[in-house]
Amino acid sequence: MAAAARALRVLPRALPGPARLLHTSPTCLKTRAARVRVGKGDKPVTYEQAHAPHHIAHRKGWLSLHTGNLCGEEGAAERAVEDTFLRRFLFGTFPGLLQDEVVLKRRGNLLVVCALLSRALPPHKIYFLVGYTETLLSHFYKCPVRLELQTVPARVVYKYL
Amino acid sequence: MAAGRAGAGCWQRALWLSRRCRLQAGPESYRCSSSSTALGKAVDSSEVTEEEIVLPRRKTWNKLAVLQTLASTVNRDPTAAHYMFQDDPFLMPRNAANSRLYSLSKESGRNAAKYIVKNFPQYFDKTFAEPNVPCLMPETLTPQTEGVSEEALKERIKLRRVKESVDIFDQLVQAGTPLSLETTNSLLDLLCFYGDEESTSENEEEAKKDLEEPGVNASEEKAPKRQFQRGLQSSGPRWRDNNHAERIFKIMPERNAHSYCTMIRGMVKHGAFAKAYDMYIDLLNERHKADVHTFNALIRAAPILKEKFTERWELTKEFLTHMAQQEVQPNLLTFNAVLKALRRCGGVGRSMALLVVKEMEALDIEPSLATYDHLLSIFYRGVDLPPSGIISEVLDEVEKRSFTPQDPDDANFFSTAMQVCCDLKDIKLAYRLNKGMEKGDNWKFLDMDRLNGYWSKFFSLLCMMEQIEVVLKWYKEMSPSLFYPTPKNILDLLQALDAANQLEVIPAVWEDVKQLGFTRRQELLEEFLSLMSRDQHPDEIQLAFAKCAEDIKAAHEPAGREQVPLEWTGSTLGNVVVLFSRAGRTQDAWNMMELFQQTNRIPTDKVMNEFLNCAKQTNCPEESIKLVKLAASLGLPSSHRLKSRTEEEFELSEIQKKTLESIKWDGDSSDSDSSDSDSDRE
Numbered sequence: 001m002a003a004a005a006r007a008l009r010v011l012p013r014a015l016p017g018p019a020r021l022l023h024t025s026p027t028c029l030k031t032r033a034a035r036v037r038v039g040k041g042d043k044p045v046t047y048e049q050a051h052a053p054h055h056i057a058h059r060k061g062w063l064s065l066h067t068g069n070l071c072g073e074e075g076a077a078e079r080a081v082e083d084t085f086l087r088r089f090l091f092g093t094f095p096g097l098l099q100d101e102v103v104l105k106r107r108g109n110l111l112v113v114c115a116l117l118s119r120a121l122p123p124h125k126i127y128f129l130v131g132y133t134e135t136l137l138s139h140f141y142k143c144p145v146r147l148e149l150q151t152v153p154a155r156v157v158y159k160y161l
Numbered sequence: 162m163a164a165g166r167a168g169a170g171c172w173q174r175a176l177w178l179s180r181r182c183r184l185q186a187g188p189e190s191y192r193c194s195s196s197s198t199a200l201g202k203a204v205d206s207s208e209v210t211e212e213e214i215v216l217p218r219r220k221t222w223n224k225l226a227v228l229q230t231l232a233s234t235v236n237r238d239p240t241a242a243h244y245m246f247q248d249d250p251f252l253m254p255r256n257a258a259n260s261r262l263y264s265l266s267k268e269s270g271r272n273a274a275k276y277i278v279k280n281f282p283q284y285f286d287k288t289f290a291e292p293n294v295p296c297l298m299p300e301t302l303t304p305q306t307e308g309v310s311e312e313a314l315k316e317r318i319k320l321r322r323v324k325e326s327v328d329i330f331d332q333l334v335q336a337g338t339p340l341s342l343e344t345t346n347s348l349l350d351l352l353c354f355y356g357d358e359e360s361t362s363e364n365e366e367e368a369k370k371d372l373e374e375p376g377v378n379a380s381e382e383k384a385p386k387r388q389f390q391r392g393l394q395s396s397g398p399r400w401r402d403n404n405h406a407e408r409i410f411k412i413m414p415e416r417n418a419h420s421y422c423t424m425i426r427g428m429v430k431h432g433a434f435a436k437a438y439d440m441y442i443d444l445l446n447e448r449h450k451a452d453v454h455t456f457n458a459l460i461r462a463a464p465i466l467k468e469k470f471t472e473r474w475e476l477t478k479e480f481l482t483h484m485a486q487q488e489v490q491p492n493l494l495t496f497n498a499v500l501k502a503l504r505r506c507g508g509v510g511r512s513m514a515l516l517v518v519k520e521m522e523a524l525d526i527e528p529s530l531a532t533y534d535h536l537l538s539i540f541y542r543g544v545d546l547p548p549s550g551i552i553s554e555v556l557d558e559v560e561k562r563s564f565t566p567q568d569p570d571d572a573n574f575f576s577t578a579m580q581v582c583c584d585l586k587d588i589k590l591a592y593r594l595n596k597g598m599e600k601g602d603n604w605k606f607l608d609m610d611r612l613n614g615y616w617s618k619f620f621s622l623l624c625m626m627e628q629i630e631v632v633l634k635w636y637k638e639m640s641p642s643l644f645y646p647t648p649k650n651i652l653d654l655l656q657a658l659d660a661a662n663q664l665e666v667i668p669a670v671w672e673d674v675k676q677l678g679f680t681r682r683q684e685l686l687e688e689f690l691s692l693m694s695r696d697q698h699p700d701e702i703q704l705a706f707a708k709c710a711e712d713i714k715a716a717h718e719p720a721g722r723e724q725v726p727l728e729w730t731g732s733t734l735g736n737v738v739v740l741f742s743r744a745g746r747t748q749d750a751w752n753m754m755e756l757f758q759q760t761n762r763i764p765t766d767k768v769m770n771e772f773l774n775c776a777k778q779t780n781c782p783e784e785s786i787k788l789v790k791l792a793a794s795l796g797l798p799s800s801h802r803l804k805s806r807t808e809e810e811f812e813l814s815e816i817q818k819k820t821l822e823s824i825k826w827d828g829d830s831s832d833s834d835s836s837d838s839d840s841d842r843e
């Protein structure tokens with residue numbers, strides 16, 4: 001019993017009770033997202049890049065169109081992950097050719113990828129990449145994937161910031 | 162309400178006014194009448210100042226008008242390329258070579274993706290789609306059973322692994338394990354089908370053949386036919402002597418009819434025809450019965466086994482009698498094989514072909530397009546043929562129904578038929594053939610290459626037979642969406658324009674030619690230039706022609722790349738000079754004239770005269786003197802006449818006259834004397 005009492009006295013500090021803690025998360029930088037900062041006036045910027053996120057639905061459209069965010073619909077997170085993968089995949093498969101952000105449209109089962117390319121590669125090489133992308137992505141996502149391309153001679157500059 | 166009351170008030174006032182007028186009608190009638198007339202006049206004049214409003218008549222629309230308008234928008238877009246290409250001006254193919262190249266590139270991209278899916282199946286085998294899509298899953302091609310056993314052999318055969326199956330079979334035979342007859346037969350089937358080569362190298366060859374026959378819309382139909390067709394063509398794998406199939410056949414302890422049959426079919430497929438016949442004799446000696454596929458293969462081999470027409474037919478008849486004896490029912494492919502053999506039997510074929518078709522009808526077998534293809538070839542493609550009316554009957558049949566592919570040779574029907582129409586020079590038959598092609602699924606029989614050839618022949622026929630408006634309408638609608646014109650088509654079009662005297666369309670055709678990439682074809686350029694420079698035309702057309710001539714000139718100059726510049730011929734050079742002269746471009750014309758000396762060509766009289774006319778119109782006597790000098794240096798007989806013309810028609814200064822006199826040319830002292838006397842007189 002004395003030993004027990006001694007043990008009690010020797011106990012380290014008590015378990016912490018209610019305390020004030022600080023919870024940190026990575027910084028969100030909401031005021032800097034998707035905004036191109038104004039510079040000296042020599043930075044060419046497309047229409048998409050020039051407009052900040054609060055202009056979506058006012059001056060800009062969406063880059064990814066799906067029904068996952070509607071009330072009662074599921075799968076928004078999966079669509080977001082797929083979108084990220086698709087953008088990286090296309091950025092790598094069409095090296096240096098993408099002139100603007102890729103627009104992804106989902107209609108039912110079909111995934112339509114609308115990309116704006118430059119004319120740096122001859123057309124038969126672009127068709128090779130188109131066939132490759134369509135088939136590979138179809139097999140990867142188990143749904144028909146269609147690529148709709150438009151080529152421009154140079155990047156379409158909206159203004160210089 | 163207020164308005165109503167006000168209106169009523171007005172109306173009442175108006176009534177009261179009129180009553181007042183009438184009341185005062187008696188003593189002051191004139192005043193009233195004057196006031197009324199004044200009123201009336203005022204009203205009249207106001208009416209006159211107003212414009213006549215003409216109400217339009219009410220339009221009555223047809224009940225179906227809206228639907229018809231909508232339907233008219235759903236036609237084929239004549240400016241769009243094929244559906245498989247991207248709709249972008251940079252990515253749209255402009256000529257036949259490009260369209261083939263792009264479709265092949267797309268197909269090879271697909272093959273690259275399939276290669277990756279096949280080699281890294283672990284990334285593609287998650288089944289998260291509901292329901293599962295089996296065609297988008299990677300194929301499981303690795304055999305599951307290990308070891309050397311009959312099950313392992315059966316599995317390898319199922320997976321089409323030729324070499325491994327043969328290895329396992331050899332190991333089993335050495336170990337002494339008894340193998341069932343069925344397994345050995347299925348191994349023989351595999352070997353005979355693939356011609357004793359590996360199926361994956363077969364796949365690569367298949368891919369190469371894919372590259373030679375791009376046809377995305379017809380590829381589904383052609384997939385089962387592809388191996389079939391290639392087997393009989395000369396570029397398939399050849400049957401080697403004593404290959405695995407023969408070896409295994411020899412060491413088989415027992416053989417049944419199936420073994421013999423499959424060996425015969427494999428030998429015919431891969432070109433060992435004599436061996437196939439010997440194998441058939443063995444089969445007969447063993448008192449086995451062959452099946453219908455074997456007989457089809459043998460009939461196909463008959464024309465190659467014998468040389469003379471009658472012998473071929475006799476051999477075919479022999480096979481058919483054996484078939485009847487062994488009570489094997491012939492099918493469509495049998496009759497098609499017979500007709501194909503008859504194609505190579507000349508006159509015998511012609512007499513027998515219709516009997517064969519009647520036999521088919523008697524047995525209630527529907528003919529396929531291949532039947533008609535063979536019939537047309539027998540009756541229309543050959544030398545010294547008597548005329549026949551088979552084609553109309555064939556077209557009657559084709560127009561009636563939509564065909565399904567049943568024979569590899571079905572795909573050739575439309576090309577053959579269109580060729581026959583062209584040979585017969587009958588445009589009405591061609592229209593009927595087009596209608597037959599548009600019926601139902603018949604369009605699927607034409608893949609990209611055949612489509613181009615078909616429409617190309619049709620267009621040539623049109624140019625020959627139809628009026629120019631119809632030709633131009635078809636041209637606008639068909640190219641570049643349906644087909645890409647060949648150089649022959651362009652030549653035919655030019656001839657048709659010439660016949661109809663509508664040469665002003667030529668600059669537009671030249672633009673198309675530039676787009677198609679035919680600007681370096683010598684015969685096309687000659688035709689263009691000769692047509693443009695033959696007659697004088699009004700001024701704008703002449704200017705347009707001169708621009709075309711400039712493009713053609715650019716094609717003849719060194720382009721700086723590896724392209725060798727085209728050689729000038731006398732006629733092309735002369736025509737270019739004529740065209741420049743007629744448009745008043747003297748300097749350009751003179752540059753061309755200088756080229757005559759460089760390229761060692763002689764200008765004709767017409768060219769020189771045209772140039773002089775141009776110089777006169779643009780008032781450049783210097784040029785004319787230079788021309789006379791050139792003519793003299795080339796030693797042309799017309800140079801004297803040119804000199805006299807220059808003297809007469811131009812106002813020359815003293816220096817110019819002296820230069821003209823001093824031009825020396827060989828011979829003719831009398832002329833120089835007269836010129837001396839002239840100068841003396843001056």
